[in-house]
Amino acid sequence: MAAHFTPLHVVFPVSQREQLITQFLREVQETGDVDHVHIDHQDGETGLCVHYQPTEITPEAVEQLLQQSGAQLAAHFTRHSFTVKSMYSVDCALLIESTLQAIPGVYYAAVSYPAERVVIEYDGRLLSFHLFRDAIEALGYQLSPQFTVSGVLRRYQQLWLSFSCGTALTLAWYYHDSLTIGAWYLLIHIAYICGAYHAFMHSLQALRRAQIDIDLLMVLAACGAAYIGQWYEGGVLLFLFSLGHALEHKAIHKARDAVMGLGRLSPKTAVRKVQNTTEQVPIDLLQVGDRVVVRPGERIPCDGHVISGASSVNQAPITGESIPQDKVAGSPVFSGTINGQGALVVSVTKRAVDSTLQKMVQLMLDADAKKSPTQQITERFARIFVPLVLVMVTGMIVLPPMLGLMHWHAAIYLAMQVLVAASPCALAIGTPVAVLAAVACAARMGVLIKGGRQLESFAATEVLALDKTGTITTGEPQLGEVITLGNYNQADILRYAASVEQLSAHPIALALLHAAHDQGIDLVEAEAVQVLIGRGVLGCVEGKEIVVGGLRAFSTISSAVRTLYNQALSSGSSVMLVACDGEFIGIITVLDRQRPGVIEVFHQLRHYGMHTHVMLTGDNAAAAARIANAVGISDYEADLLPGMKVEKVAALEAMHQGHVAMLGDGTNDAPALARAQVGIAMGGAGSDVALEAADIVLMQDNLRALPGAYALCKAASRVIKQNIILAVMAMVGLLIAILSGQLNLTLTVFLHESVSILVVLNGLRLLRFKPEKWI
Numbered sequence: 001m002a003a004h005f006t007p008l009h010v011v012f013p014v015s016q017r018e019q020l021i022t023q024f025l026r027e028v029q030e031t032g033d034v035d036h037v038h039i040d041h042q043d044g045e046t047g048l049c050v051h052y053q054p055t056e057i058t059p060e061a062v063e064q065l066l067q068q069s070g071a072q073l074a075a076h077f078t079r080h081s082f083t084v085k086s087m088y089s090v091d092c093a094l095l096i097e098s099t100l101q102a103i104p105g106v107y108y109a110a111v112s113y114p115a116e117r118v119v120i121e122y123d124g125r126l127l128s129f130h131l132f133r134d135a136i137e138a139l140g141y142q143l144s145p146q147f148t149v150s151g152v153l154r155r156y157q158q159l160w161l162s163f164s165c166g167t168a169l170t171l172a173w174y175y176h177d178s179l180t181i182g183a184w185y186l187l188i189h190i191a192y193i194c195g196a197y198h199a200f201m202h203s204l205q206a207l208r209r210a211q212i213d214i215d216l217l218m219v220l221a222a223c224g225a226a227y228i229g230q231w232y233e234g235g236v237l238l239f240l241f242s243l244g245h246a247l248e249h250k251a252i253h254k255a256r257d258a259v260m261g262l263g264r265l266s267p268k269t270a271v272r273k274v275q276n277t278t279e280q281v282p283i284d285l286l287q288v289g290d291r292v293v294v295r296p297g298e299r300i301p302c303d304g305h306v307i308s309g310a311s312s313v314n315q316a317p318i319t320g321e322s323i324p325q326d327k328v329a330g331s332p333v334f335s336g337t338i339n340g341q342g343a344l345v346v347s348v349t350k351r352a353v354d355s356t357l358q359k360m361v362q363l364m365l366d367a368d369a370k371k372s373p374t375q376q377i378t379e380r381f382a383r384i385f386v387p388l389v390l391v392m393v394t395g396m397i398v399l400p401p402m403l404g405l406m407h408w409h410a411a412i413y414l415a416m417q418v419l420v421a422a423s424p425c426a427l428a429i430g431t432p433v434a435v436l437a438a439v440a441c442a443a444r445m446g447v448l449i450k451g452g453r454q455l456e457s458f459a460a461t462e463v464l465a466l467d468k469t470g471t472i473t474t475g476e477p478q479l480g481e482v483i484t485l486g487n488y489n490q491a492d493i494l495r496y497a498a499s500v501e502q503l504s505a506h507p508i509a510l511a512l513l514h515a516a517h518d519q520g521i522d523l524v525e526a527e528a529v530q531v532l533i534g535r536g537v538l539g540c541v542e543g544k545e546i547v548v549g550g551l552r553a554f555s556t557i558s559s560a561v562r563t564l565y566n567q568a569l570s571s572g573s574s575v576m577l578v579a580c581d582g583e584f585i586g587i588i589t590v591l592d593r594q595r596p597g598v599i600e601v602f603h604q605l606r607h608y609g610m611h612t613h614v615m616l617t618g619d620n621a622a623a624a625a626r627i628a629n630a631v632g633i634s635d636y637e638a639d640l641l642p643g644m645k646v647e648k649v650a651a652l653e654a655m656h657q658g659h660v661a662m663l664g665d666g667t668n669d670a671p672a673l674a675r676a677q678v679g680i681a682m683g684g685a686g687s688d689v690a691l692e693a694a695d696i697v698l699m700q701d702n703l704r705a706l707p708g709a710y711a712l713c714k715a716a717s718r719v720i721k722q723n724i725i726l727a728v729m730a731m732v733g734l735l736i737a738i739l740s741g742q743l744n745l746t747l748t749v750f751l752h753e754s755v756s757i758l759v760v761l762n763g764l765r766l767l768r769f770k771p772e773k774w775i
Contacts, residue, residue, distance in 0.1 A: 078124035080132070081366045083116050085142045088158070088198040089245060090428040091213035092141065094379065095206050099135055103127065112369040113429070114252045114436040115259070119369040139205050158198065158246035165195035165242055169235040188231050195238025196222060198245070212386050217423045220390075224416040225745060228409045233745040237420065240746075244753030251760045252433055258440035258767055259364045265317050265336035266357055270301035273345065283335075283352040294344045299336060303350040303357075306331045311342030318356060319699040320446025360448055360699075367439045372452025374720055375431040382424050389422040414738070417748045421734035426756040430723025434763035438716035441769045446699040447709040454695040458678045458710065459717035463656050464610055465649055465672070466663040468617035468627055471682060471703070473592040475507045475665065479515035480573050480589035483564065486580075491521055493586035496546045497578050499523045500539040504531070508574060511590045536576065547579040548588075550620070554579065561587075572626030574619050592623070595702055598631050604707035608714065608771070614652065616645045616672065645672040653677060661696075663706070680706070711771040719766060723759040730755040 087093055093113035100109035100118070105126035110119045120132060133143055172179070172187035179187070199215035206213045218241050225234030271278050273291040283301045286292065291307065294300050300313065312324035317336045324340055327333060333346055335355040352358065371379070396415040400406035406414070435452040442449045449455050469475055482490040498516040501509035502523055516523060526546070529539035536549015547553055551565065554577065561577070561584050568575045573589035602613055615636035617624050624638035637648055649672050652660045662676035665683055673679030673694055681694035683701035698705050734751060737743045743751075 078127075079119075079121045080129055081117060081119045081362065081369070082143060083365070084111070084118050084136060085116060087113050087116060087141060088202055088249075089113065089215060089425075090432070091206065091215050092202050094383075095202065095209070095211065095213065096136055096139060096141060098211065099139060099209065100132060103131070103135065110369040110371060112365075112371075112432055112436070114432045115256060115365045115367075115369060117365045117369045119366050140201060158242065158249055161194045161197055162239060162242040162246050165191045165235070165239045168194065169232070169239055172235075173232060188235060191235045192222065192226070192238060195235065195242045199238075199241065212390060214382065214386060214423050214425055214428065217386065217389060217419050220393075221416040221419040221745075224412050224419070228412050230413065230745065236746045237749045240749045240753050244756055247757055248429065248760050251757070251764055252429075252436070255433060255437045255440055255764055255767060259361065259436070259443070262317065262336075262357065262361050262364070262443055265299065266352070266355070267299045267301045271295075286348050286352060288348055288351065290348045292346045292348060294333075294339045294346055296339060296341050296343060298339050300333050300339055300344075300346065302335050302346065302348045302352065303355045304333055304346040304348045306333060307345050307347050309342055309344040311344050312340035314338040314340070316446075318360070318446065320444060320705055321700055360443065363448060363450060364439050364443055367435070367449060367451045367454075370451030370453060372431060372435060372456045372720075374456060374724070375435070375452055378424075378427050378431060378724065382428055385422075385424060389419065392422075393419050413745065417738045417743065417745050418735065420745070420748050420752055421731060421738055423752065424727065424731065425752070426727035426730065426759045427724065429756060430727055430759040430763065431720050433760050434716055434719045434723060434766060437763050437766040438712055438719075438769075441766050442709055442712055445705050445708050445712070447705050447712075448697040448699065449709070449713070450695050450697075454678060455713050456717055456720075457659075458661060458680075458696060459713040460659050461610060461661045461678060461710070462659040463612040463614060463652055464605065464661050464663060465614045465616055465652055465676065467645075467665065467672075468615055468619055468624060469507055469592060470665040471663060472598055472615065472627055472631055472633075473594050475592070477507055477511040477574065477590040477592040479511055480571075480591045481568075483568065483587040483589075484585070485561065485564070485587065486583060486585040488580070488585045490586070491519065493578055493588065494519070495521050495523060496541050496544075496580060496585075497548045497576070497588060499541045500526045500529060500537055500546045500548055502526070503529060504537060507592070508576070508590050509537075512588070544580050545582070548576050550576060553577070558584075569620050569622045572622045574623050592627070594627060594630055598703055601703045601707055602632055605710060608707055608711045610710060612656075614648075616640055616648050618645075643671065646675045648672075649675045663703075708771050712766070712769050715769055716766055719763055723762055726759055726762070727755065 084096065087096075090113045093111040096118065097109050097111040100106055100111075100120055103122075105123040106120065107123070108119075108121040111117070118132075118136075122132075136143065168187045168191035172184055172191065176184065196219050199219050203213055203216040203219055206216065218237065222234040222237045222241075225231070225237060266283065268282060269280050270283050270286055271293040272281050272286065273293050278293055286302055292302055292304065296311070306327050306329050308329060310326070310328045313327050313333060314324045315321055315334065315337045317338075318334045325331075327344065332349075333344070334357060335352070336357040350356075393415045396418060397408070397411050400411045401408040431452070435455060438455055439449050449458075466472065469477075479494075482493050484490060484493065488496075494512065494516055498509075498512040498521070501512050503526075504510075513523075524541055526539035526541050529537065531537050532547075532549060532553050536547060536553035538545065538547040538549075538553075540546070551557065551562075557565075557577075564587055565575055565577060568587055568589050571589070573591050576588045576590075577584060578586040578588060605613070613633050613635070615624065615628050615633050617636070617638055618640050619638060621638040624636050628634070628636040640648065649660060649662055653676070658677050660676050661678040661680055662672045663680040663682065664673055665681070673681060678696060679694045680696045680698065682698045682703065696709065698709070730751070734743070734748060738748060
């Protein structure tokens with residue numbers, strides 16, 4: 001016997017999800033009380049199917065067992081994301097990441113230098129957040145800025161140190177003839193200390209953990225130059241290196257600020273209504289259920305719904321929509337959006353920290369820490385390549401003088417040049433800064449991209465599979481006709497059907513409810529309502545068993561009823577049979593409408609390179625054909641249960657090497673969204689499920705932003721490739737020029753740092769992305 005329960009919401013870390021779910025199922029099954037447990041894709045959401053003997057254990061006991069096991073397992077796995085300040089380079093992020101990963105009980109740790117973000121997943125039984133904070137602070141980094149210098153120095157610390165290095169070096173060179181040896185050495189040492197401070201401190205931390213980073217190569221190059229008496233060239237190296245890092249950091253701050261700026265749109269205070277008076281309070285003090293007054297022209301301080309008043313609200317910060325949306329009593333509103341000319345009284349539905357705006361900011365910051373495949377490859381390359389460079393440079397210093405091919409001064413000088421040229425700084429920073437800029441730009445479009453992997457996967461997508469109802473169509477079907485089959489009139493048939501469906505949020509159910517309301521039909525409360533998954537619904541109305549659904553909901557159907565049913569289907573409508581106590585009493589048809597502008601959306605997607613679109617729907621073939629022909633989709637599959645959509649997506653991925661995205665409204669499409677290489681949920685504004693579950697979220701409840709997001713991902717993928725090619729070509733070109741005697745150390749450093757800044761600026765171009773200029 002199989003029993004289905006409400007899906008058990010156990011949060012598993014992304015990196016460990018498959019292993020942990022397997023472990024969870026094994027733990028439940030090993031209790032001996034159940035025969036078999038497996039993932040259930042036949043439900044509207046992915047849940048569990050439990051096979052058990054009813055003589056051995058009751059359904060209530062099974063449910064309790066699942067809850068206990070799931071809650072226990074969930075308590076073992078915790079996820080945190082937070083900001084780390086004072087990182088100096090990509091190497092700092094890699095050092096923190098490797099330190100966290102080395103802690104027993106940590107399952108996953110990722111650190112983004114551009115976003116200053118840490119994402120960590122760990123066993124909550126063994127570890128606590130304070131342990132990670134102490135480990136990071138022991139490395140010299142801070143979870144919040146705590147410098148003792150002034151605010152200006154704190155913000156521009158790297159620039160000040162670089163400026164001090166350059167000033168001391170210039171004074172030492174200009175006044176060389178008039179300075180005493182002691183004063184000259186003092187200026188030179190000041191230049192070296194200021195220029196090498198950050199690189200040396202972070203390299204020292206890495207060496208303590210037996211790691212070699214890119215910064216160490218530059219410090220060694222400067223020390224090598226000083227050792228052979230080339231003090232000025234070593235000083236220029238440190239000046240240009242520190243200046244390049246400072247400018248790079250400032251440029252990256254622009255992309256980071258584009259993300260953080262979204263969070264600053266929410267006002268700091270709100271006008272809370274208490275009985276007949278109002279008071280101004282910080283938004284952090286607002287609680288669910290509080291009433292907030294929003295005056296004309298003000299930003300809305302919270303997520304909530306309107307209880308009184310009417311106005312138009314500019315929702316561009318959340319959805320990217322340029323046209324203000326009308327808001328009346330019952331309408332949802334979001335923190336950071338701008339009220340129009342009318343005053344509103346809003347009931348708070350989420351605390352400030354849980355608002356849609358704040359969740360978007362947190363998810364965007366976390367996105368850069370979720371590394372793309374390209375970034376993972378470049379980081380692995382750097383970890384192997386940097387030690388090899390040190391071995392190669394050591395050989396260049398030792399072997400040529402031993403073989404009599406070169407004087408040791410010249411060998412050291414040449415080796416220091418190679419050390420600088422072979423430092424993969426540009427290679428390390430090129431991908432993460434492009435991802436951060438693309439994520440920030442997408443947010444302005446009203447699209448949330450959850451990470452670099454999702455970005456690159458969507459850029460490679462060749463096939464878009466998508467749901468029909470609520471995605472291509474409005475999801476608000478209207479009642480077509482009610483066909484009577486027995487002694488009941490149309491009003492009775494509609495009353496029975498709507499009474500059974502009144503607790504459902506399915507679009508067809510809503511069409512019946514709206515029609516009953518418009519016709520003044522009074523509904524009654526149905527009893528013992530059961531959802532027949534993928535088939536229909538049944539319940540008791542006034543002591544009669546009412547079943548509403550398609551052909552799958554009934555075991556036997558007469559030929560006459562089937563003929564009428566098929567005739568209704570031929571019009572392209574969605575059709576439901578209504579039965580009362582086992583007797584068919586009527587047929588109800590509803591007709592859905594395509595979304596405005598959807599044809600243009602598919603045209604733009606084809607223009608940008610996504611030529612194949614496949615519609616997957618649970619609706620009948622005639623209704624699917626009508627919509628598919630109307631919007632220009634040639635491939636479609638109808639009469640699909642949620643589990644069958646998963647199979648179709650899997651088949652498409654096998655056919656197209658995994659380059660498939662699935663688009664849906666995030667409800668009954670959840671299994672297919674999870675199965676696809678890229679899951680895209682539509683209508684994410686106010687939907688916590690869509691924000692958490694999908695790879696990409698369209699915040700608007702339409703498809704208009706999808707082509708722009710696809711074009712942006714393709715552009716970002718090209719920028720990442722450009723940065724990698726530029727970095728590798730520059731490295732190879734510098735090495736060739738050095739070995740052929742065309743460059744000195746100063747020029748080598750200048751060109752090396754110029755390339756690093758260039759790849760950062762190339763990535764930041766995505767902040768101003770416009771499809772018509774890139775595609």
